[in-house]
Amino acid sequence: MTNDISGLKYLLFNINRPVVCTKCSDEFIEGSTDAKSLQEYTKLDVGFSDRGFQVWCRRHELNVCHFNFDGQKPEVDFRCLEKKDPK
Ligand SMILES: [Zn+2]
Helix, strand or coil, X not given: CCCCCHHHHHHCCCCCXXXXXXXXXXXXXXXXXXXXXXXXXXXXXXXXXCCEEEEEECCCCEEEEEEECCCCXXXXXXXXXXXXXXX
16 A cells, blocks of 8 residues: 555645635734634634535624535545654
């Protein structure tokens, strides 16, 4: 079995333009929370819908974004890579 994961780097953290809830972001920037980071403060649900894929702010109960797949089935990969401690 090979341990070469060079072709799977897209399964690691690659987010360079995060999707954020505007209200969460505003509240965090205003300093009206005691959260250390916006990631810690925001509470997002993500999942598939009949339309496509939705990001929902649980804190504010509002839509953050909703992708329209327009009936297409984009490629998706649910595998995860875990870092293991070398022994
Ligand atoms: Zn929010």
